[in-house]
Amino acid sequence: MININIRILISDNVKYDYNDYKLIQGKVLKRNCGWCFVVKLVLLFLFPIPLSVVSQSFSKSTGPGLNVSMGAAFSQISDRQFSSQVYSGITPLFGVGGQYDVGSGKHEFNITFTGGNLSAGNSSTRVKWQYVTVSYAYLMQIGNRDGSWDNRLGAALSYNSSTRKYDDFINLDENYEKFFSANAVLQTSYLIPGENGWAVTGRLMTSLFSFLSRPVTGINTPAETGNGGDVNTEKVSSFTLIPELVHVKTVLSLDKTLSVQQKIRLSYAWDAYKVDQEMQVIQASHQIFLTYRIDF
Amino acid sequence: MKCIIAGKPVSLLFIGLSIVLLSCEKVLDMSPPENGAVAVFDEMWQEMDRRYSLFGIKQVDWDAEYLKYRDRITAGMPDNELFQIMSEMQQTLKDGHVALISGVDTSGYDSFYSLYPTNFNYRNIQANYLGSDYKTSGPFVYKIVDNIGYVHYSSFNSTYTDIELEKMIEDISVTKGLILDIRSNTGGSSLNVDRLAKCFITDRKLVKYEKRKSGPGHLDFSDPVPYYLHPGKLIYSKPVIVLTNRTCFSACNDFVLYLSALPNVQLYGDQTGGGGSIPNNYILANGWKIQYSSTITLSPEKESIENGIQPDVRITISGLDESRGIDPIIDRSFLALK
Numbered sequence: 001m002i003n004i005n006i007r008i009l010i011s012d013n014v015k016y017d018y019n020d021y022k023l024i025q026g027k028v029l030k031r032n033c034g035w036c037f038v039v040k041l042v043l044l045f046l047f048p049i050p051l052s053v054v055s056q057s058f059s060k061s062t063g064p065g066l067n068v069s070m071g072a073a074f075s076q077i078s079d080r081q082f083s084s085q086v087y088s089g090i091t092p093l094f095g096v097g098g099q100y101d102v103g104s105g106k107h108e109f110n111i112t113f114t115g116g117n118l119s120a121g122n123s124s125t126r127v128k129w130q131y132v133t134v135s136y137a138y139l140m141q142i143g144n145r146d147g148s149w150d151n152r153l154g155a156a157l158s159y160n161s162s163t164r165k166y167d168d169f170i171n172l173d174e175n176y177e178k179f180f181s182a183n184a185v186l187q188t189s190y191l192i193p194g195e196n197g198w199a200v201t202g203r204l205m206t207s208l209f210s211f212l213s214r215p216v217t218g219i220n221t222p223a224e225t226g227n228g229g230d231v232n233t234e235k236v237s238s239f240t241l242i243p244e245l246v247h248v249k250t251v252l253s254l255d256k257t258l259s260v261q262q263k264i265r266l267s268y269a270w271d272a273y274k275v276d277q278e279m280q281v282i283q284a285s286h287q288i289f290l291t292y293r294i295d296f
Numbered sequence: 297m298k299c300i301i302a303g304k305p306v307s308l309l310f311i312g313l314s315i316v317l318l319s320c321e322k323v324l325d326m327s328p329p330e331n332g333a334v335a336v337f338d339e340m341w342q343e344m345d346r347r348y349s350l351f352g353i354k355q356v357d358w359d360a361e362y363l364k365y366r367d368r369i370t371a372g373m374p375d376n377e378l379f380q381i382m383s384e385m386q387q388t389l390k391d392g393h394v395a396l397i398s399g400v401d402t403s404g405y406d407s408f409y410s411l412y413p414t415n416f417n418y419r420n421i422q423a424n425y426l427g428s429d430y431k432t433s434g435p436f437v438y439k440i441v442d443n444i445g446y447v448h449y450s451s452f453n454s455t456y457t458d459i460e461l462e463k464m465i466e467d468i469s470v471t472k473g474l475i476l477d478i479r480s481n482t483g484g485s486s487l488n489v490d491r492l493a494k495c496f497i498t499d500r501k502l503v504k505y506e507k508r509k510s511g512p513g514h515l516d517f518s519d520p521v522p523y524y525l526h527p528g529k530l531i532y533s534k535p536v537i538v539l540t541n542r543t544c545f546s547a548c549n550d551f552v553l554y555l556s557a558l559p560n561v562q563l564y565g566d567q568t569g570g571g572g573s574i575p576n577n578y579i580l581a582n583g584w585k586i587q588y589s590s591t592i593t594l595s596p597e598k599e600s601i602e603n604g605i606q607p608d609v610r611i612t613i614s615g616l617d618e619s620r621g622i623d624p625i626i627d628r629s630f631l632a633l634k
Contacts (some may be wrong), residue, residue, distance in 0.1 A: 082579060
């Protein structure tokens with residue numbers, strides 16, 4: 001569906017005004033054509049919410065937009081609760097998100113999901129892993145626009161949940177970290193000169209402080225979860241600062257504007273965190289994904 | 297051409313950030329752990345030193361054991377020899393939850409049952425008690441004779457559906473008493489324990505406490521955490537006799553603990569094998585798996601059940617009984633319920 005839509009709406013007549021980063025609509029582009037609207041609606045409803053999502057917003061957006069992402073992640077996890085081994089694997093990645101510009105500020109909301117089986121070279125135990133991130137960010141433009149550069153500084157609130165279930169363990173067979181963080185975000189975008197609509201964006205996000213929740217030991221089978229009774233899953237929740245919990249996410253993206261309302265982006269992200277407590281956990285994920293964005 | 301020129305700062309950005317990323321990856325130290333014989337031996341000792349929960353009960357000097365066995369470890373020694381030495385060191389704890397599992401071998405402590413009469417012969421039960429007119433529902437094998445129900449459940453590792461459990465309970469609900477045979481059930485999932493136990497509990501009930509390690513010291517524990525069970529959907533509240541032997545271990549031991557406090561339940565047979573803890577699994581750097589006790593399970597009276605639970609009526613099966621195909625534990629239970 002995406003490919004069809006892109007083919008239809010790509011226009012050579014789209015031009016750019018580099019001074020204010022806005023697209024100037026060409027004649028051929030039918031911004032309000034009826035069936036384009038239908039295609040957009042179909043896109044919106046065909047990319048269901050369960051697909052998690054990714055994506056930082058495209059740097060040159062002007063209004064509310066939605067995006068969906070698909071890709072893959074190569075991830076490595078060291079979980080000292082259950083092993084000294086480093087478990088790794090390639091898993092699919094999905095994302096959805098939205099963004100909205102207000103003046104020189106930008107609001108973003110993203111959800112991403114990746115998960116699947118991880119393994120370690122000489123261990124027969126497999127790990128079923130799920131990693132979900134939900135984030136909201138607000139980015140302010142800093143300094144004056146200088147040619148093709150757009151620099152932004154912002155803050156983000158994020159929720160990360162990584163759960164791991166070990167397939168041949170009994171009773172104590174699961175571990176997780178769930179943390180809610182306040183983050184600082186730095187983003188730089190560069191609009192490549194020319195009439196081709198290409199841009200490159202680099203972003204760095206790092207946690208400042210977090211509220212972390214994790215089990216005391218691997219999760220025991222919960223009792224009474226079905227009827228609201230007691231649960232034997234002792235967990236520790238704590239307020240954590242760097243370096244007890246460090247979460248860093250960097251993203252490098254290559255954007256291509258297809259039309260006034262559509263863009264695609266190829267991104268590489270490195271999402272890593274370390275919980276430096278008793279039963280240390282390190283997780284690092286290299287992610288490559290393609291994002292399709294539509295503006296309203 | 298334009299693009300190439302304009303790409304210069306972009307390239308710098310890419311290169312700069314890439315260097316930062318690669319550096320970060322190194323800082324995280326995600327390299328595989330050392331997996332030579334010495335490293336693996338040390339890793340097992342350290343892991344158990346920090347997290348094994350029963351040093352206080354077993355009264356083993358773990359530091360002394362390290363010195364004793366570490367001398368026998370040499371770099372590059374064959375895996376089978378390393379396995380043997382590590383296994384011997386584990387066995388000093390005399391804990392049925394402690395085990396070493398490699399790709400080709402498994403070792404564990406079994407003297408909690410192997411030194412005692414089995415007091416269970418399922419072949420005789422099949423031939424002389426169940427016959428051919430028994431029923432099954434999932435892992436439950438059961439029969440009703442003279443209005444007395446007999447249910448055999450061989451392992452708490454055998455999972456059952458709610459439908460299978462309810463069918464069994466429904467079928468035996470017409471009886472006036474039940475013999476629940478969990479002899480030689482070596483444990484398994486505590487979820488299966490809870491679901492079955494809830495069929496015999498009429499009110500929310502404190503069934504045990506769990507103490508968990510709270511630090512690396514051998515006596516670093518959290519306060520006991522109470523564990524409650526609520527009644528299930530279907531409840532059997534008539535007299536129940538639970539049959540136990542020394543091979544009833546771990547999750548089975550917990551199940552016996554849960555039911556032993558009920559006024560309508562009696563325990564017949566031999567004492568349980570114990571295993572009063574929740575075992576943890578850990579994978580060593582060479583891929584071998586170790587298992588060890590990681591908690592202390594306490595009765596509602598806060599007493600350890602590591603060494604087993606005594607029956608209300610102790611009955612054993614003699615060699616003569618066995619050769620004659622008789623199970624006096626079932627026979628006595630049947631008479632008591634009749």
